[in-house]
Amino acid sequence: MENPFTFNIPLGIVGLDVIYDFTIDKKDLIQFLNFEELDIFFMQLAILDYSITNRSSSNLNYLDLSSNSLTGIIPSQIGALQNLNYLDLSSNSFTGIIPSQIGALQNLNYLDLSSNSLTGIIPSQIGALQNLNYLDLSSNSFTGIIPSQIGALQNLNYLDLSSNSLTGIIPSQIGALQNLTYLDLSSNSLTWIIPSQIGALQNLNYLDLSLNSLTGIIPSQIGALQNLNYLDLSSNGHTGIIPSQIGSLHNLISLDLSYNSLTGIIPSQIGALQNLTYLDLSYNNLTGIIPSQTEALQSLVHLDLSSNSLTGIIPSQIGALQSLVHLDLSSNSLTGIIPSQIGALQNLIIFYLSSNSLTRIIPSQTEALQSLVHLDLSSNSLTGIIPSQIGALQSLVHLDLSSNSLTGIIPSQIGALQNLIIFYLSSNSLTRIIPSQIGSLHSLIELYLPYNSLTGIIPFQIGALQNLTYLDLPCNYLTVEKRLHAAQKIAPAE
Template identity: 30%
Template sequence: MKKKALWALVVIWGITCGSRGCWEQERVALLALNATFDLIYRVDTGGSYFNCCSWEGVECNPTTGRVTHLMLFSSRYYLSGFKTWYLNASLLLPFEELKSLDLFNNHLTGWIAPEEPNLLSSRLSKLEELDLNGNSLDNSILSILATIPSLRCLSLRNSNLSGTLHVNGDLSNLKELDISIKNLSHLENLYLDYVHLKHVGTVVQALGALSSLRILSLQHNTIEGTITTQGLCNLVKLEELDLSFNGITGRLPTCWRNMSSIRILNLEDNEFTDSVVSSPLTSLTSLEFLSILGSHFDIPSSLGPLTNHSRLKLTTEFWANVPNLSYLNLSANILEGTIPSELGSVKSLDILDLSSNNFSGGLPIQLLDGKLNVLSVAYNNLQGEIVLSNHTMNPGLSRLRLEHNLFNGSLSFLSSIVNLRELDVSNNIFTGKLPRLIANMSSLVALDLSKNQLDGLIPQELWNFGELEYLDLSNNNLSGSLPLFFISEWVRHIHLSRNKLNGTLVHALSNGLRLVTLDLSENEFSGSIPYWLGSLSQLKILLLKGNSFYGTFPEQLCRLKSLKVEEKFQAPHTVGFTTKGRFDSYKGYTLLKMVGLDFSCNQFSGEIPSEIAISQEMLVLNLSHNKLIGRIPMSLSSLTKIESIDLSYNNLIGSIPEELTQLNSLEVFNVSYNNLSGAIPNKYQFGAFDESSYYGNHLLCGLPLSKKCSTTINDNCSTTKSRLSTKEDGFIDEETFYISFGVSYTMVGLVIPIVLFINPQWRHGWFHYVELVINTCQSLFITCYYFVQDGFRKFVSSYLHN
């Protein structure tokens, strides 16, 4: 009895307290919304079932108890197989005090308005913020939004409004857009990113009616054409404008000089062809951020007209004459001429990026003698030696990128820059030996000296870097053997290809347990593959081609189960594979998908182990130009994604496995110049390979070769193969010689009697000739006989006399 009374008291208390915190009609409406949105779980988060103001995603006015903020999310999109849907807007009518409505990422196509006209807009007359990001809206939405005069912030990012805002010359859409937006006179923030807008004139003209806009973002659309209308010039309150990643051309409108409130302007990756100093940019003195990266602005060496931009602190376009400049990025433009040395005198400048332009001349030493932390002049036409004065020292420079220029001379200037963490001088013409002073850069994490003309030995001091993770010395003239235990345990990527390095790898890399990339190709390394190579559990790229490694094919390589490139692996280097009959380079995202083995041009012997098929993700297998023997392993048929197999120039025997015809992705197959035999498979992909794939295999038959498989050939033909090899080494084939000899003499023996029988005159002449020969030989024989007899008598007489 007491328990029942206690439960009754709890229920009465809950009802009473709940009525104080939440209006009943709104609680009922939220419960009705539960059929559409995931609201029921909100009750179980510690709040009261009756007090909807305590539910997650619901906020109320603490005085009136009316709902003011509502965030709704539905999982029905995922449960229905990713189908879009319409929301019944009548469910929102009770929320007359609603100020913020969040419908983010519900994949709505639109909503069904109440039958009574303007009922929704009258009930939601206090709505100020509406978030419709991540939906798939159609025309039904904007016609309703245009009737809500209180709306201040509307977000339509990733909303796919192609049905309404995709203006492609269809003027009916333009009128609808005009009617939909022109009444939103109080709208302050508008995001239309990734919504596939197209023609700049119609878009700008329509948006010009939003006179209260402070933020307008149109990035990543397909807007093209020239800004010729005055639409944007009506936005006098605009503070942030983002037109980046479009195709807008021409000059900036002159009326932009009146947009004095603009603080952030992003024009990146368009086709503007204006001049910085004569454009409206000179009048935008409130600018704090400006980006014209990737456009075609003309930037002269003198920027005097821009000295009034005192608020510009983070910029990608202004330099020495702009106060408080700390970050300057002029990359990916069409800038020419020499780099102004005045940049080195900007004391506030911390990061300078002039990469990917057409700068020429030398590198001003003032840039290395200042206070820069990051300097990049990569991908230009800079040239000459870099010679620093004795007092030059920049302890703050941590990142220096000089790659892809024409710099020459030695690397001795690096001795003055000791705190670098990243150094890239690749693709230049630097000469001389590696300076031992480079070992003073104890903080180096990445070092790239590739594609220069450096020579000499690799100094032992180079491997004292305790933090080095990336090393690239490839494409130089370095020689000698690798120092013992020459790498630190932290190194992850080593590229030493295309040098003249020699010796063995007995101990040189044995402590590189964290190695991810190891490229030793195109050198003069010799010896067998060391046993410890199979213990590099993190190794994903291994290139050994073009050396003099010998011995049986290293089975320890087959234990490298991680020998693949995963998506999480960041590959800063270009890796070359000989694949599909050509040498291809892989870099970045493409390299992330590249899995291959290239051990070509060595002296490996023995059979190909079946474990060679270590990964079903393998795309390339190249074992050409070795001394491998035995049969082609059946296990290759498990490489379901393989695109290129090259086993040419070896001593393989046996037939081509029929199972390989199941490799549907195979585009290149080369087994030329081996000792293979039997019929060539001609099904599926193999029907597309031409005879060049099989050259030099004299016992192969069938298409695409002209030799038909008329008789059965024994696959186990090692004896025949040896005899064939001997025959091929002679001037003429032995069997062919004997056959030709026999046929020739048989023909002579038959032809002469036939001719003599037919022609009596020839027969008489022939017998006369034979008789003459016999008499001559007889006469000669008798003469020789008596001559020898007489000589012998004289010899005996003389011997007895003595």
């Protein structure tokens, strides 16, 4: 088939934008080399040939070959394009190393080599690109250290080295990059501490060091980064306390310190972060109470304090967080009651309080949580009845009240939960019959009712639950009605 792109380029054109999905021939590409600007993306280029750097290309100052199917190495001749201001080779399939000749491109403002399969080290010659504003080497397979010469790039606004296999320390020279607004070193194998010099980056609004092997304390100098909107230090090995200086980050929108080994209390200064929408401190070793100052975080959408060693009560002030969509306080040592103020959280979709030591009744105010999709109150010491108001939660997909001390009947209103897929009531002290209305739960896949004191006949309506895969009823006082023929198709729970 004839190449539809082949044509002669008129004289006098100094720039070209090509965005299309077809194959371009090398002989066509050579025509472009006298341009000052060249944009070619979403094409089917097979290789970046040395010819692009071996012709009369001295005028080229803008080269974008991103999002093509380019393969092979980045040719060392790239260093001949010394008028380049902008170079984007991202989202291709380049292999091999970054050629050291990249250091000759001293007019570069923008360099993006992300989303390729490049290997080897980040060359120290990168430090010669002192006009760079933007550097993205993310989503490759780079190894070795972050070169200390990175500190020479003092005009950088944006630095992304994430999703590689970099090792060693975060160099202290990073503190020289005082124009940085965006720094992402996540998803590498960086070790040792966060250098205190990070506090010099006072223009930062995005800092992500997650998914590394960083250790030591979170430096108090982090509090100097008062323009930060996003801070993620999760999935490392940080120890020590959450520094009180965190309360100085008044512009913070997202804070994630999860999956570390942090100890001590949640500092009351957290209440100063009134722009926060996302707070995750889960999977640490935090102790003490949930500070009442959290009531000031009225923009919070996501709050996760799970899998710590928090004690004391759930503060009634939790009811002030009316923007919450996700609330997870599970796997702590919280005591006392579920406060009735929980009913004010009418935007909640996910609500987990499992594996604590909560007591007394499930408050009837839960009926106000009509957006709930997941409700897990399991493995506590809750008593009293399952409130009939549970039937108002018609968006529920997952309901787990197992391993408590609930008594009384399974309310017939449970039949209104027609979106329910998983329903666990095991290991309580529920009595009397299984209500026939359970046959209305046509989406149900898993039903676990063992270890109660249920009596009577298993309602034949369970046989109409055609999606039911797991039915677990042992350790009750139930009998089987002959009409329950469909139960023969149900796999026993493991």
